[in-house]
Amino acid sequence: MQNQTGNNPLENNPEINQDELSALEEESALIEEISEEFKKGYKLYNFRRPDKFSKEHLRALQDIHRDFVRQLALTLTTYLRMDVEMDIISVDQLTYDEYVCSMPSHFQNGIFKLNPLSGEISLGLSSEVLTVILDRMLGGDGSNNDYNRDLTQIEEALTKKIIEKIIKTLENSWCSVLPVKAEFTSLDNGYHVVPITTSGEIVALISFEIRLGSKNFGLINLCFPYPVLETVLQKLTPQYIFQHTNVVSNEIGRNEILTKINPALLDLSVILGTTNILINDVLDMKEGDVIKLDQKIDEKLYVLINGKKKFVAVPGRKEGRICVKIADKYTPKE
DSSP states (O other), rough: OOOOOOOTTTOOOTTOOOOHHHHHHHHHHHHHHHHHHHHHHOOOSSSOOOOOOHHHHHHHHHHHHHHHHHHHHHHHHHHHHHHEEEEEEEEEEEEEEHHHHOOOOTTTEEEEEEEESOOOOEEEEEHHHHHHHHHHHHTTTTTOOSSSSSHHHHHHHHHHHHHHHHHHHHHHHHGGTTOOOOEEEEEESSSSSSSSOOOOEEEEEEEEEEEEETTTEEEEEEEEEEEHHHGGGGGHHHHHHHHHHHHHHHHHHHHHHHHTTTTOOOOOOEOOOOOOHHHHHHHTTOTTOOOOSSTTTTEEEEEETTTTTEEEEEEETTEEEEEEEEEEEOOOOO
């Protein structure tokens, strides 16, 4: 006959009194509470595919390459003389082996560096994109659809040229994180020829869709192995990029202004001394007359730029000519 008083076996045991039952229930509740708190302090770790890039890192990479997309579309539009549009499809992390296995074999793989970052980066161009670009560079209308063939020597040279133009644009986009110098390394057909990292290493993959003209679509991939970005992960945050971009933009704007005004001519003069003289003395002045100045021979001279004092200098001679040597900036006396 079954006991109808409840399903808790502790309540059906006559050897356990009510106090012991309450103590066991409290202990069981405490264990469950501790277990829940413990679970909040850890997360599952996948040793085969660990997450080395946080969501914030991936978001920062997306921000950097959003600017890259805008610049490259403008560059290619001007260079190819055809309408070019680009969009970021995805920014994700995966193992290098997964990346290589997921890519079609007809991709042209350009390998380059962004010094001072250590390691190599992969730039993949699909045949649909590359054949149109090469056709335009060779004077065609961009309607070449012969995808499944090897590149000729001339086409390889042109491909290297367009890749160098792409990574130069990438170099400019990365200045919001740190100054880098793009260096082209090699061009390979596919990703299996020269691996840029080990098969199990985590990489950040940025995929772009590019439209050339009205009907030609293709893919461009950028693959950053984790060791390449490891030293700059602390800078890969949207907040840092936003703050640093303003500083870089101001510096770039200043340099552009200086570049534009560099050819402007300025009037430079040096004051040897001054004196007060009567008009009658000026009218009676003749060759050989001596005018006494208020400037002593061992005192520094004032250098004027467009009539304003900017520097102080010392007089001298060089190659038989009278000259002055800039000694310091002029500081007005208060």
